[in-house]
Ligand SMILES: O=C(O)C1=C[C@@H](OP(=O)(O)O)[C@@H](O)[C@H](O)C1
C-alpha cells in the first residue's frame with residue numbers, strides 16, 4: 001500500500017482545468033445504449049474503474065463495446081447469462097446492472113469488493129422481485145446475489161424504498177421501457193440525490209423513452225429505446241476539489257467546458273461556493289472560481305448533492321467558523337461510512353466534529369499534521385488533498401483508490417500546484 005504526502009500550497013493556485021467525463025452520465029449512457037434498438041457512440045466517456053466495470057459487466061451479458069480512440073461504440077446484442085459480474089465498489093453497477101440482468105436469458109451473479117457486501121441494496125432487489133424477477137441474495141439484501149433472468153420482465157406497478165440510495169430508482173427506470181408492462185414506480189419514503197433521478201429521467205427522454213412524473217413516483221411506458229450518439233459532459237463532482245483549491249489558497253481555478261445546463265449535482269457548486277466566500281463567474285473558458293481572504297463556514301442541507309459532502313466538509317474544516325452539514329444520513333452506505341470517515345479525518349487535522357444522525361457539525365481548530373486513511377473512497381482522497389493544501393504534513397494512505405472515478409488525480413493535483421514531484425511513496 002502506498003501513501004501520498006499531500007503538497008501544501010505555497011502560493012495561490014491559478015489554473016485552468018480540463019476534466020474527464022461524468023461517471024453518472026457515462027453509466028446511464030452505457031446502460032441505455034446496451035438496451036437500445038441499434039448502436040450508439042459515446043464520445044469521451046469516463047474511463048475509470050467504475051465505468052470500465054460497467055462496460056465489462058455489459059460485455060459479459062452479450063453487449064458489444066468497442067473502443068475507438070477516446071470513444072466507446074456500443075452495439076446491443078442478445079442479453080444472456082450465465083455470467084458473474086464484478087461491480088467493484090460501484091453503486092452504479094450494483095444498482096443499474098441487475099435490472100438489465102433480469103432481461104438476460106440465464107443467471108447473473110453480481111459480486112464485488114468486500115465493502116460492496118455492506119452497501120444497502122434491499123430496495124432494488126425487492127423492487128425487482130415486485131416486477132416478477134427471481135433473485136437469490138440469502139435474505140441479506142446485499143451483494144453477492146444472483147438474478148435469475150428469463151429473457152423477459154413483467155414490470156407493472158411497484159412500490160420501492162429508495163431512502164438509502166437514489167440509484168434504486170434510477171436502476172429500475174433505466175431498464176423499464178424493456179419490461180412487458182413498463183413500470184409504474186411509487187416511492188415508499190424519501191429519496192436522496194434527486195438531481196441524479198432527474199438525470200435518469202432526462203437521459204431516458206433523450207433515448208425516446210416515454211417517462212412521466214406521477215403523484216407518487218414515475219411511470220415509464222414500454223417501448224423501444226432509441227440509440228443516441230452523445231458527448232459526455234465533464235464530471236462536475238470531480239471538479240469540486242479543484243475549485244475548492246481556489247478557496248483554500250485565495251487563488252483562481254477555471255473548469256473548462258462547464259455545461260450551460262446540466263442535471264449533475266456538481267452544478268450546485270456554483271451556488272454553494274459563493275456562500276463559502278468565493279466569487280464564481282461563467283467565462284468563455286468555463287466556470288471560474290476565485291477565492292477570498294478566508295473560507296467562510298457553510299450551513300446547508302446537502303441531501304440533493306451528497307456526493308459533494310467530503311470536499312465541502314474539508315473546506316468547512318479550514319473555514320473561519322463552525323459549519324453544519326445535514327440531510328446526508330445515506331452517506332453511511334457509500335464507499336465507506338462517510339460521516340464516520342470525515343469525523344476521523346477532520347478530527348485528525350485539528351477540527352472538532354460532532355456526528356449528527358444525518359450529518360456533521362464541524363468546528364475548525366488549531367491545525368496539525370496527520371496520516372489518514374483513504375477508506376477505499378476516492379472522495380476521501382480528494383478531501384484529504386484539499387486539507388493538505390493548508391495543513392502541512394497530511395499523508396493519505398492508498399491514494400490509488402481515486403481510480404474509481406479519476407485515475408490520474410494525484411498527477412493532476414501536483415500539476416495544479418506546479419509541483420512535479422507529487423511525492424507518492
Ligand atoms: O445515480 C448516480 O449516478 C449516483 C447517485 C448518487 O447515489 P446515492 O443516491 O446513493 O447517494 C451519488 O451519490 C452517486 O455517486 C452517483
Ligand SMILES: C=C(OP(=O)(O)O)C(=O)O
Nearest residue numbers: 089090091092307334335
Ligand atoms: C457515492 C458515490 O459512488 P457510487 O456510485 O459508488 O454510489 C460517489 O461517487 O460519491
